[in-house]
Amino acid sequence: MSRIGATTGLTTTRTLVLAPRVPGLVPVHKVRSGTGEVIVLLALDSLAVTVAIAATHAPWPVFLIPVAFAAAGLYRQRLHYSVLDDLPRLVVAIAVTAAAVHWLTPLPGPGLAALGTLLGAVLLARTTGYSVLHAHRRSSPGRATIVLGGGDLAVRVAEALREDRSCGLTPVGFVGPRTLARPDLPVLAPEEQLERAVTRYQPLHLIVAYPAVPEGELVARLRRCRRLGVTVHVIPRLHELAVGSDGADLVGGIPLTRLRPEPVQLRRWWLKRFVDVVGAVTALVLLAPVLLLCALAVKIESGRHAVLFRQERVTRDGEPFTILKFRSLTPGDEGESRRRWNIDADARVGPVGRLLRHSSLDELPQLVNVLTGSMSLVGPRPERPYFANAFGHVYGGYPDRHRVPAGITGWAQIHGLRGDTSIEDRVRFDNYYIEHWSIGLDLKIMLRTLGSMMHRPRG
Secondary structure, eight states: OOOOOOOOOOOOOOOOOOOOOOTTOOOTTTOOTTHHHHHHHHHHHHHHHHHHHHHHTOOGGGGGHHHHHHHTTTTSOOSOOOHHHHHHHHHHHHHHHHHHHHHHSOOSSOHHHHHHHHHHHHHHHHHHHHHHHHHHHHHSOOEEEEEEOSSHHHHHHHHHHHHOGGGOEEEEEEESOGGGOBTTBOEEEOGGGHHHHHHHHOOSEEEEOOOSSOHHHHHHHHHHHHHTTOEEEEOOTTGGGTTTOTTOEEETTEEEEEOOOOGGGSGGGHHHHHHHHHHHHHHHHHTHHHHHHHHHHHHHHHTTSOSEEEEEEEOGGGOEEEEEEEOSOOOSSHHHHHHOOOOTTOTTOOHHHHHHHHHTGGGTTHHHHHHHTSEEEESSOOBOHHHHHHHHHHSTTSGGGGGSOEEEEOTTGGGTOOSSSOHHHHHHHHHHHHHTOOHHHHHHHHHHHHHHHHHOOOO
């Protein structure tokens, strides 16, 4: 058996009684932070476009401008709204949409006058909307926020948020050392009890201000907090040198970078399932002759054994499922199937099995797993429960791979991390994929997978 890793030490945490529950906190599962503000901006933009179309008799496709605004990030949730900051994106989005519309249906009258009217209406709507939103924030209690950190920076951020109510965030306490305790803003828990504090107090926002926690441990904790529905803001390291300041919100001169939600919490996550179903059905139909030939070849070589090899694996949230593959080897017993790490060098693998494994054709039955929803076309490779449990105790971040469904191919696979390769590297690549997930990234991975299969050198 190949060497698959080394053990690491475990850290212990001390027990501390939490501060009394802070009244008035809104449970994170009942409110989606900032959704109402997005609806207000969308309604005002739609009204402005409608008025501009009526005044200039522009064609109906101009109504697509709010879609262009969304693509330009003009509906993203922010702590501060500024028309001047948004002006370049507004102009580009309107110009691109108008150019596309003019190519289909020429704009009536002087085109520049129509564009000017449209831009003026949108700017007026945005100025009014931003004023209303800021006024509403200042008059409302604000969204409950916990500050994670143990230094002066954490205190400065909390004080800046309390002074500037237009941000819409209300600090209710710190998660950090007891030395930060103040009469008006309590320390809710020590840093090692972050998830417990988030579960208990249910804040909508969490601000990370240089806590004294090892980076690897902090990353895992913040991922778990995001899964609880908390919006996480991070103060970038070296922010005094403008590191990570692009696109950040400024609070008292300190940049706060908002982390993306977990992929499964994104509104566009349903597109991944849509692509999975369409892709799996299309592939099964087009590759039906290939599947039949592979099945016949496996049957001839394996004799009395079943054509399909079934094995328990784990997918999203560690849920077990039965993976389907074309049989390339029949294990001696169930224990070998569960604990044998790699069979590439096994003499029992016949010519057909070796060809199927080398060409990845043995993976094709997993398209059925994609249709049932236990797998995705793209995602971290599924592992057997025995190894998933072992790796979870050895490699930091390994359990975080299970935040999304397992995949037939993935970011790690197209970078050569297949078979007997570094588990630590796979963890890093898989978690990078999850943090940066998009439909575009999925399509890129699928295209590179097809390319590698067609150009894979023969051994």
